[in-house]
Amino acid sequence: MKSCATGLAVLLACFPYAIAAPATAVAPTRSESVPTSHGPFTGTPTTTGALSNSVLASSIAPLPPNPTATTYPSDGQLHEPQPAPYTPAGGLGTNGTEPIYNVRSDFDYQSLAIALYQEWLELDLFHNGLATFSEADFTAAGLTAEDRYLIQFMAEQEVGHATVISNMLGAQAPMPCAYNYPFTTVREFVDFCQKLTRFGESSVYGFLEHLDSREAATILLQSITTEARQQIIFRQFNGLFPMPVWFEVGVPQSWAWTLMAPYISWCPANQTRLAWQNFPALWILNQPNPARVNGSAGYNETLTAGMNTLSNANLTSSQACLNTTDKSNDCGPAITQNRTIPLSWPGREVRLMWDTPGKPVGPNNSYITSSQAGSAKFVAWVTQLNVTYSPLTLQSNTSNNATNGTMQMGTTIQPNVETFAGDPAINGTMFIAITDADPVLTPFNLSMINPHVVAGPALYQAG
Ligand SMILES: *[C@@H]1O[C@H](CO)[C@@H](O)[C@H](O)[C@H]1NC(C)=O
Ligand SMILES: *[C@@H]1O[C@H](CO)[C@@H](O)[C@H](O)[C@H]1NC(C)=O
Ligand SMILES: *[C@@H]1O[C@H](CO)[C@@H](O)[C@H](O)[C@H]1NC(C)=O
Ligand SMILES: *[C@@H]1O[C@H](CO)[C@@H](O)[C@H](O)[C@H]1NC(C)=O
Ligand SMILES: *[C@@H]1O[C@H](CO)[C@@H](O)[C@H](O)[C@H]1NC(C)=O
Ligand SMILES: *[C@@H]1O[C@H](CO)[C@@H](O)[C@H](O)[C@H]1NC(C)=O
Ligand SMILES: *[C@@H]1O[C@H](CO)[C@@H](O)[C@H](O)[C@H]1NC(C)=O
Ligand SMILES: *[C@@H]1O[C@H](CO)[C@@H](O)[C@H](O)[C@H]1NC(C)=O
Ligand SMILES: *[C@@H]1O[C@H](CO)[C@@H](O)[C@H](O)[C@H]1NC(C)=O
Ligand SMILES: *[C@@H]1O[C@H](CO)[C@@H](O)[C@H](O)[C@H]1NC(C)=O
Ligand SMILES: *[C@@H]1O[C@H](CO)[C@@H](O)[C@H](O)[C@H]1NC(C)=O
Ligand SMILES: *[C@@H]1O[C@H](CO)[C@@H](O)[C@H](O)[C@H]1NC(C)=O
Secondary structure (H helix, E strand, O other): OOOOOOOOOHHHHHOOOOOOOOOOOOOOOOOOOOOOOEOOOOOOOOOOOOOOOOOOOOOOOOOOOOHHHHOOOOOOOOOOOOOEOOEOOOOOOOOOOOOOOOOOOHHHHHHHHHHHHHHHHHHHHHHHHHHHOOHHHHHHOOOOHHHHHHHHHHHHHHHHHHHHHHHHHOOOOOOOOEEOOOOOOHHHHHHHHHHHHHHHHHHHHHHHHHOOOHHHHHHHHHHHHHHHHHHHHHHHHOOOOOOOOOOOOOOOHHHHHHHHHHHEEEOOOOOOOOOOOOOOOEEEOOOOOOOEOOHHHOOOOEOOOOOOOEOOOOOOOOOEOOOOOOHHHOOOOOOOOOOOOOOOOOOOEEEEEEOOOOOEEOHHHOEEOOOOOOOOOEEEEEEOOEEEEEEOEEOOOOOOOHHHOOOEEEEEEOOOOEOOOOOEOOOOEEEEEEEOOOOOOOHHHHHHHHHHEEEEEEEEEOO
């Protein structure tokens, strides 16, 4: 593997043939021996816990806005001399300095490293779905040979994404791991992909704007926009409306790590570890099931906590919406289609169950779930531009004492929030978490919710 994290001609190391090169020369993709086994990890971890260093405080204290944040007049006029014709003054990385595509801080490294864990997982996932299910299985789900080739092409995109992130990280860039998937049918696989690409995309939106390296942010943006397209295509494969929101949500890295880690069975020795947190698992007991005619009628029809992907193993033919004779509720693959019976709506009661901290999870069972929060009081709904909270009602026989080691249960009511008039905020595949407080947060500072997370996130299938 080539490292471009250090050295003089960093751009050339990353993109050796991008500049003046013979037309036939191409940059190689990262070739890494890939574990071929799948299934759970059964061994004993040789190390446990997130990567850590000395810790300066228990949380980041909130500060007032930067005093210069509001001093620009914003009146449509030019206020500074122009550095060149047709070039307004300002911007970051616009003064002609040669770009260096590398990481510049622990934050950068750890953010790109979790993105790379995700790219490797997606690469294996797309190949595994194609290898696991027969042509007849795909046909029965309404997917053709052309559709299977599209999934194959998505896997090839992941090779490119994994290579470019590896090049920016350098020699210790995380390696591909062995994975453990819960799906047993094509529709379950497609839903798993739809939900996995949702948090892969949202995790990058959560950190992109905070990277020290704006060059790395540029390359990452160019890869995550293809992941966004993948997410929409998996929605279409399962007959969901392709893009039911006006804004795509961003979430913290630890939210993505919590959702991803349960499917990583083990990683090779010497794997570079992550500093992010694994929160306790959160189940949505009445998670809307997009494989049902009446999606919201599903109960305990998810395969796992966290992603809460659909199970269609036990649906009767009259419950299933694939090939239903009721055309207004069909959910076969389509560019777009309406669902007459909504998956969810404001005012819907949502039933939740969550675990206590201290459980081993992730590669080699070597990470441990944790929470810094107090008692469970709210459900945070993180979607589009909004973080909103609904009160949590604990089930009467549930103690909210997270140290007592038993599973907790409770209910909440889906709130009625709009980003702007005409755009219900809660739609699509979105994020919920149990919290101990309801701090006012917006997309740029959402990671300040982490010390308040009791359990979750879970992906809620709103529409
Ligand atoms: C150009 O901008 C970079 C930050 O983008 C800064 O570090 C550097 O000092 C600037 N160079 C000059 C010559 O002003
Ligand atoms: C659904 O319809 C498609 C297209 O008509 C068909 O190929 C497939 O076998 C059907 N699947 C099931 C499960 O009935
Ligand atoms: C979600 O979006 C779909 C597609 O636009 C729409 O049919 C549905 O009513 C929306 N749901 C809510 C709760 O707004
Ligand atoms: C994880 O498990 C794999 C396979 O058993 C092993 O090769 C590797 O050394 C283990 N890593 C750690 C950190 O325990
Ligand atoms: C792990 O790293 C150690 C120290 O760098 C090295 O001796 C060992 O060969 C490495 N093991 C593997 C499997 O790469
Ligand atoms: C769908 O299921 C929900 C929950 O069981 C129920 O309240 C609702 O009436 C059902 N809707 C239809 C149209 O059957
Ligand atoms: C969900 O179903 C499984 C069996 O598939 C059962 O073991 C589990 O107890 C059920 N959970 C709840 C909360 O009903
Ligand atoms: C499906 O039904 C089987 C047999 O009745 C049961 O063992 C299994 O837990 C059910 N699965 C789900 C997801 O409900
Ligand atoms: C789809 O839903 C929208 C919003 O409810 C509605 O205006 C439109 O007529 C529906 N289209 C079809 C073809 O049913
Ligand atoms: C834990 O909480 C449950 C529910 O409140 C209670 O039944 C159980 O006795 C508690 N266990 C311990 C060890 O405190
Ligand atoms: C929580 O439960 C543990 C074990 O049952 C007990 O030692 C502790 O005092 C409880 N804490 C609170 C705040 O109730
Ligand atoms: C949702 O986000 C929009 C845009 O940032 C904001 O105007 C609105 O107040 C937010 N609504 C809630 C309930 O947070």
